[in-house]
Amino acid sequence: MKIALIAHDEKKDDMVNFTIAYSNILKQHELFATGTTGTRISEATGLSIARFKSGPLGGDQQIGAKIAENEMDLIIFFRDPLTAQPHEPDISALMRLSDVYQIPLVTNTGGAEVMIRALDAGFFDWRNIVKEKK
Known part of the structure; x- marks a missing residue:
């Protein structure tokens, strides 16, 4: 799955700690992040992360474009x-696009832990479920 990782300045430490704790799961997926967040995660975990610009410089919009092009699975x-x-x-706008295109978006550690554990357990494969219904 393609997963975007974004964190405001006051939440960057939480994101780094989250990615350290779940690096064994995250390494199985294609990761994207906004500027500084991506750098900090990569330095702390060694995970491969495609980085966009920082949020205020357009990174949120770049991730939104990926959503609109059906190239992002989880935020x-x-x-x-x-x-x-x-x-x-x-x-x-990013949150609106997530709703429009039905891309799951979690905004805190608790939600992220539920989502990442569901992903690891195989309970979160919504794209294949949607394909099966067609």
Whole structure:
């Protein structure tokens, strides 16, 4: 699966810790991340990560484009709900695209753990389920 990893500044440590804890699962998938988040994850885990620009410089929009082109399967986005973000319209657009294209998006560690464990157990393969119904 193609998984995007995004974290606001105040949540980057949480994302790094999450990816360290679940690196054995994440290494089985194609990973993408916004700028600094991708660098920090790669340095901490050694995981191969395709990096986009930082969020405020268009990284969120680049991931949104991947969603619109049907090239992203899951978004793990550790948002900071207590800090105003200068690129809030980009964040809203990314979340809207996830809803429009039915791409699962989790915004905190608890949701990410449920999703990654479901993925590891084989319970999360929604693209194949959709194909089987057609």
